Amino acid sequence: MTMSQNDVQHYAVFTRSARKVVLSGTETEQEAQEAETQEIIIPRPPTFKDVHQQRVHLKQRLAIGFRLLAKYGWDEGVAGHATVRDPEYPDLFWVNRLGQHFGTIKASDLVLLDHEGNIVRGNRLVNKAAFMIHGAVHQARPDAVCAVHTHSIYGKTFSSLGRPLLPITQDACAFYDDHSVYDQFGGVVFDADESHRLVTCLGPRHKAIILQNHGLLTIGDTIEAAFWWFVAMERSCHSQLLAEAASVNGVHDLKVIPDEIARATAKDVGTSRAGFAQAMPMFDIVARENPECLL
Structure with a gap:
């Protein structure tokens, strides 16, 4: 990007x-x-001299992303995972190891998996559901550099309604016509059929999916965008739950943004470049607060 x-x-x-x-x-x-005469600096994603430098950067950014999830309390035992595609071997991806709290993850802790579920680098176990979900997502969506999923409280609560987000705020417009609802729950995702149904529901272009009775999953062509979409979607779920609870007639009282305006707003707040830019302040502060995560 x-x-x-x-x-x-x-x-x-x-x-x-x-x-x-x-x-x-x-x-x-x-x-x-x-x-x-000073040149005004325009923030842009970094460029790299070689693939090693790029890999180090991606692993560090993924570690920062985990610390961000921990900062908001979006960890849930051994559940939850995020992945980044390796820049040299696109059929391999880096993921967190099983049973490590998000708030302790460093770049060096990440495990490299192939699409058959084999460990290529690392010596710790990986959550099987992480492989089943993320392996399927990375295979089905070549544009998905990063994918994020965890059991955040408002995301999983909203998922129990089995319906999409409404464009009731400017921020929620980021997901207008750009997310799916997987309306089946077959238990923990431990088999290929379930993961195939999930990515089929995600489709070829959506950047997020609400997994009914489960939680949220977001993807991005940068790590920053993928994590920002998760943050924004979790907060949008929270916002809609509050709005419906405060309304006498629930969802029927909400002032939903008209389709034409929501679609136009999505072109501003829902693009990949917008996701990257929105995430930068969060990533910067988390990196300053947790410099050890880069190791």
């Missing part, structure tokens, strides 16, 4: 003013001239 100058212009003010000013007491005339 790249972010062009036109993309940035759509989201932020970034052009340099032609007006010449000197901030009295703060800078000299020479310093003012130098400030006026």
